[in-house]
Amino acid sequence: MTVTSSPRRALDVLLGDPARELVGAVLAAAVPDTENTGTPNLRSVRPTAVTVRPSGATLVRYAVELNRPDGTPVRETLVAATGSLVPEGAAIVSGEIGGEPMRVGLWRWPHDPALPALSHVVDRDRLRTVLAHAGITPTGPITVHVRSYRPARRAVLAITTGPHHLFAKVVPPASLPGLRIRHELVSARLPAPTLLATTDDGLALMPALPGSSARTALRRGHRLPDAEALENLLDRLPADLTTLPGQPDYRRRARHYAAVLALTALPEGSDRSRVAALADAITEAEPGDHPVVPVHGDFYENQLLLRSGTVTGLLDVDTAGPGHRIDDWATLLAHLTVLDTPASRDWARSVLRHVEGRFEPKKLRPRVASAVLGLATGPFRTQRPDWADRTRQRIAVAERWLTGR
Template identity: 70%
Template sequence: MLGRMTATSAPAHVRDLNILLGESARDLVHAVVDATTDDVGGVNSVRPTSVTVRPSGDTLVRYAVEVRRRDTTVVRETLVAATGSLVPRGAAIVAGDLDGESVEVGLWRWPHDPALPGLSHVVDRDRLGALLARAGVSPEHPPTVRVQSYRPGRRAVLAITAGSDRLFAKVVPPSELPGLRRRHELLASCLPVPRLLVTTDDGLAFMPALPGTSGRAALRQGHRLPTPEALEDLLDRLPPALTTMPARSDHRRRARHYGAVLALTVPEERDRVTALAGMITEADAGEHPVVPVHGDFYEHQLLTSAGAVTGLLDIDTAGPGERLDDWANLLAHLAVTETPRARDWEREILRHVHEHFHPKQLRPRVASTVLGLATGPFRTQRPDWMARTRQRIDLAERWLDRP
């Protein structure tokens, strides 16, 4: 049990942000470190590196923590704190009171994420060795594991090098594994999507690395990029059976969600983002047939070589949708990429899309995704997050009004 938490007086819907990003954060981290480590001499620093906020105010924060041991050595840890609906079952709960109101915070430390039970297997040498053997990989020396991404409670991707073999381990909540397996089964037979080598019922999937350079790196390095026609062919090859999978929310619902999140994190822009989300929702986006879509189609999901697509990644959201949404997602990501090569590719793709769809039906979809990307600088806790957030809100407005 934690004693009284300290936070600035605030409405209930921003209270959790104050607790997890204010002075209370250090107390929370101290509580979990003291309870789980025997030789703690102190906590040197606590730095938030990722923040997830829901419109309800429920909040999740990932911290980079420097822990000083009694022998004065310093170790770096990753800890996570969450409130409300973002607390997974199995998290340690720290309780206290704030202004006379009871508050509970869920806590865990890497790699023991209660929502991702398979994660600890990848960083355990013996378990990893057994899983690699099942995948047909038996390295002479211990494999190296590098974290590619970690979204607490949602997913993790780790790169594994075992001798000459390169693999990726994706960890998802166990309930999502059947859908992931099904998507890989459907797509690997007709697209450059990796086949799953091994899966475990606790949400772990191993797959081989594919050749090529990520589209994001190709943009940055000036490599040749796929033509819009090549991308169209890629999307055309998505199998019809994907339409039986669950659908994502549409761009209107996402715009309302993003607007509500931005109203919490940038209250000075509340009126503007609320009005913008409303205009996106009310704009005429047209009626389009339901077809197989990637669901999160943008340059970083592509592996390329000499202008050819050699890999299609992160198919977790593949399912039924409207083709224009895949194009809008790609254009939105290019729009926030501040390089001349991104502008050139954006114009090339935009010309192609305008040949198949009316611009006024594209604009609200791109604006919705850009509004979502405006939540990114705060989520990643960039030092200049406020300025970058406003730049992206401006960009979403320009896309909606674009002639």
């Protein structure tokens, strides 16, 4: 795999003018022109999600608007990737940019080479076969709505047919065994989705669970579970999760987030120095000794479904495994702090009182700061127009957590 000599080179290319030419070339080959009347007219190419690695490997998802040669408007989703983020099977465009070699992998939704099951989910005939394997006979039209798509990593789609409300999660085929075992373990003890059917190409079908997300409850002023209820939920995670692979610890993640921020979202040298100093302080803080226990691994408000303040669903158990309970709490506190609404601040204060009764604040705060630093990459990743200001605001939040101010 050819990697450009400048870590930022791929980012500059995929977010700059050359991206339009790359996208246009893919669409000219991929969008059928049955009348042979010419090539599509590309109207706009807008980046909607950006993933960057410290090495400079970059992946960009684009929302594309074009007109077919007959004038019919069309919307497409395309993805371009470089370096280690290019999956096997992507179409490759090679060339030179500014005298440096560059190799770009490209694909068009839903034909993600890392997620081969994705095109099957959006194909109604193939989906009917999967539903049949799950014992579900469609009694009417099948509707499929995309809930999330992280190119080459995963997609979540909501499926409705008659009285049946389902979700399909699509992951790389190699990730499916781990996903399957985590769902089997967790759903046996907690209100996590059971898997109704899986396919070898990376599809997991599961039922929709009752309730609405805790984020929705925050927004609507509904009742929320207290910290003791959340503690009980986490205590019920099965011990067998500790035999599975775990996640990188908060210090490694802080280094990673700082490198990504320096590469992508912080053009000012003073900002980069600030983030580097913050990552140094996080990694140098005394972590303390904590027992290895089963953890969720990505525990925050959007992973909880609630009904009248009671947890009815625990979602996204893909990350469950061995870890430290303090880190699950740190992740929740980081998300609630970044939401920064009156309701989220109240819930965060209540949770913090509970957590500080169990863990030393000086051991908790670096972990929350690391999680907030990860969230600071979000505004650029989602290409918000005000990403620079929001990034700096989140860095400041991480600093306040670290220092206890």
